[in-house]
Every structure is written in C-alpha cells, then in structure tokens.
Amino acid sequence: MLARNRFLLLVMVGGAVLAIISLSLQFLNLMPTTPVVEDRLFQGADGGVGVALGKSRKRVFPVPHTQEPDAMAGASDYCNPPNRSEQAREGHSPADYKLLSVQMMIRHGDRYPIYSIPKTRRPPIDCTLSNSRKPSHPLLNSFISHMGKGGHGHWESPLSSVPRLPNHSACEMGELTQTGVVQHLRNGQVLQQAYRRHNLLPPNWSPSQVWFETTGKSRTLQSGLALLYGFQPDFDWTRLTVRHQLSTLFCGSACDCPARNRYLEEEQRRQYRIRVSDTELERTYVEMARTLGLPTRQLRAANPIDSLLCHLCHGIPFPCVSTGNSGTSGCLTMAQFAVIRRQQLDDEVDRRKEGLYHKYAILAMYPYLNRTANKMERVARGNEAGRLPRPGGEEVFTLSSAHDVTVAPLLSALGLEDSRFPRFAARLVFELWKSPPASQGQLKKRGSKGEKSKAKDGELFLRVLYNGEDVTFHTTFCRFYDHHAGQPLCPLKNFLSFVRRDIFRAVNATSYQEACHGSPL
Ligand SMILES: *[C@@H]1O[C@H](CO)[C@@H](O)[C@H](O)[C@H]1NC(C)=O
Ligand SMILES: *[C@@H]1O[C@H](CO)[C@@H](O)[C@H](O)[C@H]1NC(C)=O
Ligand SMILES: *[C@@H]1O[C@H](CO)[C@@H](O)[C@H](O)[C@H]1NC(C)=O
Ligand SMILES: *[C@@H]1O[C@H](CO)[C@@H](O)[C@H](O)[C@H]1NC(C)=O
Numbered sequence: 001m002l003a004r005n006r007f008l009l010l011v012m013v014g015g016a017v018l019a020i021i022s023l024s025l026q027f028l029n030l031m032p033t034t035p036v037v038e039d040r041l042f043q044g045a046d047g048g049v050g051v052a053l054g055k056s057r058k059r060v061f062p063v064p065h066t067q068e069p070d071a072m073a074g075a076s077d078y079c080n081p082p083n084r085s086e087q088a089r090e091g092h093s094p095a096d097y098k099l100l101s102v103q104m105m106i107r108h109g110d111r112y113p114i115y116s117i118p119k120t121r122r123p124p125i126d127c128t129l130s131n132s133r134k135p136s137h138p139l140l141n142s143f144i145s146h147m148g149k150g151g152h153g154h155w156e157s158p159l160s161s162v163p164r165l166p167n168h169s170a171c172e173m174g175e176l177t178q179t180g181v182v183q184h185l186r187n188g189q190v191l192q193q194a195y196r197r198h199n200l201l202p203p204n205w206s207p208s209q210v211w212f213e214t215t216g217k218s219r220t221l222q223s224g225l226a227l228l229y230g231f232q233p234d235f236d237w238t239r240l241t242v243r244h245q246l247s248t249l250f251c252g253s254a255c256d257c258p259a260r261n262r263y264l265e266e267e268q269r270r271q272y273r274i275r276v277s278d279t280e281l282e283r284t285y286v287e288m289a290r291t292l293g294l295p296t297r298q299l300r301a302a303n304p305i306d307s308l309l310c311h312l313c314h315g316i317p318f319p320c321v322s323t324g325n326s327g328t329s330g331c332l333t334m335a336q337f338a339v340i341r342r343q344q345l346d347d348e349v350d351r352r353k354e355g356l357y358h359k360y361a362i363l364a365m366y367p368y369l370n371r372t373a374n375k376m377e378r379v380a381r382g383n384e385a386g387r388l389p390r391p392g393g394e395e396v397f398t399l400s401s402a403h404d405v406t407v408a409p410l411l412s413a414l415g416l417e418d419s420r421f422p423r424f425a426a427r428l429v430f431e432l433w434k435s436p437p438a439s440q441g442q443l444k445k446r447g448s449k450g451e452k453s454k455a456k457d458g459e460l461f462l463r464v465l466y467n468g469e470d471v472t473f474h475t476t477f478c479r480f481y482d483h484h485a486g487q488p489l490c491p492l493k494n495f496l497s498f499v500r501r502d503i504f505r506a507v508n509a510t511s512y513q514e515a516c517h518g519s520p521l
Pocket of ligand 4: 508
C-alpha cells in the first residue's frame with residue numbers, strides 16, 4: 001500500500017517534471033527507486049538485455065536453473081562482439097535499379113555502465129584506444145589521427161566541446177569503449193562495401209549530400225564519427241557539418257506532444273505492476289541485496305543489470321564482496337542475472353499485448369519518420385527526368401546517431417515489434433530505390449498514362465534493413481503487400497501514406513496535432 005501511494009505521488013511529480021524537461025529526457029523513469037537517466041537498456045525500470053523480442057511470445061516460463069545458457073546467448077547477441085562475420089543485405093536490388101538515398105539510425109556502440117553497483121569494484125576497463133588491445137581494427141590508427149583534425153569540421157553547439165575520441169584509462173560512466181569504436185568502424189566498412197557499386201556518394205561529395213546528426217553524448221558523437229570514417233575513410237572535414245539533436249527522440253522542433261507523455265506514464269504503470277507481481281524477481285533482488293549488504297531499495301536503484309551486462313560483454317566475472325571478518329565473500333550470480341532477464345522477456349510480451357508502448361512509440365517517432373519521408377520525396381523529385389539538380393546535390397546519405405530509447409520506439413512505430421532489442425551498434429537503414437525507366441514497349445502496354453513525359457521515370461521503392469537483415473516486408477506498411485505478384489520491392493507510396501495518414505490509426509486520430517493535443521488543427 002505504502003509503495004503504491006509513493007508510486008502515485010511520484011507519477012504526479014513526474015508528470016510535472018516531464019513537462020519541464022521532456023525535450024532532453026524523453027524517457028523519464030517514474031519508478032519509485034530508480035534514478036532518471038537518458039539512456040537505458042530497456043524501456044522501464046531495470047535495464048535489460050538484448051533479447052529476441054518476438055521469439056518468446058508463446059513461451060512457458062522455464063525454471064531458473066535452465067535459463068542460464070539462454071541468458072548467456074541473449075547477452076552475447078546484445079554485446080555484439082565485433083569478431084563475427086555478419087550478413088549485410090544492404091545495397092541488394094534487382095539489376096538496373098538505382099539507389100537514390102540511404103538514411104540510417106544507429107545505436108551507439110559498447111559503452112561503460114551508466115550505473116554502478118554500490119560496494120562493488122567498478123569493472124576495470126580501459127577506454128583509451130590502442131591498436132595493441134583487442135578488439136582492434138585496421139582503420140583504428142588512421143581513425144584516431146583523423147579525429148585529431150576535427151577542428152576543420154563545422155560543429156553545431158554544443159558538440160564542438162564534446163570529445164571526439166574516448167580517452168580515459170579508467171572509463172567514465174557511459175563512455176564509449178574501444179569495442180564500441182570498432183563496432184562502428186565495422187558498420188561503416190560493411191556499408192562502404194555494400195554501396196560501393198551503387199555510387200551513392202561521389203568521392204568529393206558536397207556538404208549538402210551528407211547529413212550527420214547526433215545527441216550531445218560523447219558515445220553517440222564518437223559512434224557516428226567511427227561509422228562515417230569506416231564508410232568514407234579520410235573524409236574531408238571541411239565538407240562535414242555535425243548537427244545536434246537535443247532530444248533522444250530526434251523530434252527537432254516538433255517534440256511537444258502531451259499525449260505521448262501520457263502513454264508513457266501509463267506504460268510505466270503497467271511495467272511497475274508486472275514487476276511487483278513477480279515474486280521470483282522480488283526474491284532475487286532481496287537475495288542480491290543481502291549478498292552485497294545493501295538495502296534492497298538501493299540495489300534496485302543501482303540498476304544492477306546494466307553493470308552485469310558490461311561484465312558479461314567484457315568477460316569480467318560478476319562482482320563479489322567480502323562479507324564479515326571471516327574473509328568469506330559473496331558474488332552476484334548468473335542465476336540471478338537470468339531471473340532479471342526472464343522477467344524482462346515476460347515484460348516485453350506483456351508490453352506488446354497491452355499496446356501502450358506502441359502508441360507511445362508512434363507519437364515519439366512521428367517527427368523523425370515525417371522528416372525521413374520528406375527527404376525521400378525531395379531526393380526523388382530532384383531525380384526526376386529533365387529537372388535540374390539542386391546546386392551541390394540532394395541529401396543522399398543521412399546518419400542519425402542515437403540511443404536504445406530512440407531505436408526501440410522506431411522499431412515499434414514501424415511495426416517491427418518482433419525485432420531484437422537494439423544491441424550495441426545496432427543499425428536501421430532506409431534505402432530509396434528507383435526502377436529503370438520504362439522502355440517504349442512497356443509504355444505502350446500501359447496505355448495513355450505512358451504518353452506523359454513523367455511516366456518515363458522509373459518508380460520508387462523503399463527497403464528497410466535492421467542489422468543487415470531485410471525487414472521491409474515485416475513493416476506495417478508493407479506487410480500485406482504482395483511482392484510476388486508485381487514488383488519485387490515495396491513501393492515508396494506505401495510508406496508515404498503510412499506516415500502521412502495511416503500511422504495515426506493506432507491512436508484513433510488523423511494527424512499528429514490531433515493525436516498529441518486531442519483536437520484536429
Ligand atoms: C569473439 O569474442 C568473444 C568474446 O571476446 C569470444 O567469446 C568468441 O569466441 C569470439 N568469436 C569468434 C568467432 O572469434
Ligand atoms: C588522451 O589523453 C592524454 C592525456 O590527457 C593525451 O596526452 C593524449 O594526447 C590524448 N589522446 C588523444 C588521442 O586525444
Ligand atoms: C511533417 O512534414 C510536413 C511537410 O511535409 C511539415 O509541414 C510538418 O510540419 C511536419 N510535421 C511534423 C510534426 O514534423
Ligand atoms: C475515436 O475518435 C472518435 C472521434 O474523436 C471518437 O468518437 C471515438 O469514440 C474514438 N474511438 C475510440 C475507440 O477511442
């Protein structure tokens with residue numbers, strides 16, 4: 001009872017806080033004991049593992065001791081160690097299709113924990129960059145020296161004062177690690193190979209052709225720069241403008257949306273309910289707290305899963321403390337970790353069932369999706385036959401360097417709710433394609449429409465890829481598109497009508513204004 005009252009109080013106070021700082025902290029945590037942070041491992045109370053969101057829909061809760069290998073597998077996927085060969089379906093298309101633009105959103109790479117577990121030693125990780133430490137990358141040294149010339153770039157405030165490389169021998173909280181840098185150098189290189197034959201960017205691209213934006217955290221800035229460097233090694237700094245997004249939702253000047261905050265609060269109440277009803281989880285927290293000699297509340301507030309994941313990703317044993325004067329010690333265990341992760345899986349199943357998060361996600365990501373759609377239209381128009389290209393060229397490559405609290409709602413808004421939770425260095429890519437111009441024969445067959453000069457242009461298509469996998473036909477707007485019957489790709493117009501209209505159906509509205517403020521403009 002007491003806890004519940006305190007919770008309601010916090011929700012009310014939290015509502016006021018939300019209104020004030022929702023521009024910079026889109027994902028406030030209103031749970032009683034957890035501090036507010038900007039980046040968390042999962043949307044809610046405790047941080048989380050990168051797990052298969054959808055595969056477990058029908059799962060029966062296994063008994064604890066069978067979960068450990070499972071938890072390990074989930075953690076390895078989440079850690080994304082940069083030593084595996086991976087699939088990359090980017091840049092694949094039917095012959096003669098032209099790639100017009102690529103827009104991508106990434107999550108930053110491997111980072112040091114944001115939380116620390118009281119009374120335990122912080123994981124000893126070196127955040128300086130060195131070619132002699134593993135994992136490394138052939139581009140690492142030249143990347144380091146290139147970052148030293150960053151003064152020649154254009155930097156939106158306050159980014160010019162953010163460090164361009166991680167450089168602390170004992171990592172600071174949330175700092176990008178060498179693993180994180182290597183993950184994004186690899187991402188960049190994968191894309192460089194995928195897009196090379198499509199001549200997406202000319203070697204001397206103009207400043208208007210590349211759009212790079214990031215939040216103000218060093219880990220997102222550095223991650224984006226590493227990807228860009230892997231993609232365009234030794235790029236010309238003077239052509240690059242590094243743009244700042246104040247909100248983790250990348251909503252620019254359209255962040256004001258009271259209904260979004262209400263959905264989020266409801267979602268957090270749901271999450272709180274399911275958590276406190278989980279007796280195994282509660283017991284586990286009590287047990288972990290006892291091991292460390294902490295009040296349970298304090299342990300919960302320390303969000304131990306965030307730190308434990310870092311231990312797992314870096315092969316460091318879980319923290320121990322010596323207890324009493326007998327010199328015996330107690331350690332946190334894999335079994336405890338597995339319980340927290342099991343609860344997160346249950347939570348994700350429940351979240352999808354309730355649908356509140358999806359509604360939040362739609363309103364959260366609409367401004368970004370709207371901007372993405374607008375850019376595609378601009379590029380497509382600039383590419384119409386007979387039209388003079390804009391001086392300097394259209395934006396053909398857009399990179400948005402973001403957080404899990406950005407990529408997760410983006411996946412949900414697109415209807416990709418069965419995707420894996422955004423791992424370190426996750427990448428979501430939108431490709432815009434144009435089919436070859438119709439030949440005279442095809443035009444005749446199509447009848448009068450073909451007589452107009454405009455019809456000589458090819459048609460426009462969209463591909464969506466998540467971590468190198470083509471997920472286009474899993475999205476809400478192309479799921480029911482019969483691609484076997486006609487074109488092999490998803491028409492751009494499906495995406496456009498989704499963003500302009502259909503997306504709001506899930507929140508019973510017809511526009512962003514109406515959905516956010518309750519009345520049509
Ligand atoms: C990659 O690295 C991880 C951890 O550093 C290790 O466990 C795994 O065996 C490695 N995989 C390969 C294919 O080298
Ligand atoms: C990292 O920091 C050290 C000590 O402050 C400095 O000497 C070194 O030049 C820095 N390295 C880079 C690449 O910024
Ligand atoms: C969406 O894009 C249109 C341009 O097509 C623009 O006028 C409008 O302000 C944008 N809305 C939001 C909420 O970003
Ligand atoms: C949807 O909105 C309409 C018009 O605002 C309203 O009459 C209707 O009750 C709403 N439906 C639901 C399910 O909320």
